[in-house]
Amino acid sequence: MDDNPDLARLFNALDRDAWIELALILGGTFVLIRAEQWALPWLANRLHGRARHYLLASVPLLRLVLIVVALGLALPIIVEPSLRNMVALLGAAGLAIGFALKDYASSLIAGVVAAFEQPYRPGDWIELDGHYGEVVRVGMRTVALVTADDDFITVPHLKLWTSAVRNANNGSPVLQCAAAFHVTPDHDARLARAVLEDVALTSPYLYFDAPIAVVTQEEDWGTLYRIRAYPVDPRQQFRFVSDLTVRGREALARIGARPRLVPPPART
Secondary structure (H helix, E strand, O other): OOOOOOHHHOEOOOOHHHHHHHHHHHHHHHHHHHHHHHHHHHHHOOOOOHHHHHHHHHHHHHHHHHHHHHHHHHHHHHEOOOHHHHHHHHHHHHHHHHHHOHHHHHHHHHHHHHHHHOOOOOOOEEEEOOEEEEEEEEOOOEEEEEEOOOOEEEEEHHHHHOOOOEEOOOOOOOOOEEEEEEEOOOOOHHHHHHHHHHHHHOOOOEOOOOOOEEEEEEEOOEEEEEEEEOEOOHHHHHHHHHHHHHHHHHHHHHOOOOEOOOOOOOOO
16 A cells, blocks of 8 residues: 555545534534624723723634634544644645745734734734724734724734834733923923923823823923823823823913924934
8 A cells, every 4th residue: 555645535525414514613613703703892892991902802812712623623524533644634735825825824824823922902002014003803814903094904914024013002901192392491391390290180081090201301402391191091092192282282381381393403
């Protein structure tokens, strides 16, 4: 008998019962995946804080588990479950994927890595491949973002191999925001820091359990102030920064701190 397995002999003869069983596995897996993709985000959007992020983060991982279980149930029906057959089948599949679908397969592998390493999760605010937005779905091949302009952007996981991921909250329910102010040097710096801290404390979007910092940096053209604080919900970050910016400029104007709108170019 020839020791080299013939691919034509790897597969079992599928009768009617086998086809029905495969259809049930495929249909059941599809229904369960669609159900968890709808039910978990629906439940998470009615929760707040860490519970919401934990539920959203479990969506891609649970989908991966369902797919692996379905493959584990279907393969023994299609292929005789022996080590020899499995090695031959996986080797042939690997060659086909490697030559025909290299980029697609790379995105799928990166998706598996993303499911375990979790560089981003649903609910995270990330910058990937030049796009910044909230992660709304982590698929097997792509990650979907919704930007501040309400654009829906799909980025393949393949970018994980070549691009850095900037994650603003990294699974946390809080996200730090910063509002910057450029001021001429002829003002009372202590008073300016005090009024900017009051601006943050009186914002309706402020998350009071996180610290507030007013960072001061002296430059050649004047003084740079940054209010660093946290909104109640990461999705309020743009309203929060706008509120800090508008009221911060008004507060600085009241104490005579004049804005330096365009810092001069660096000296050569």
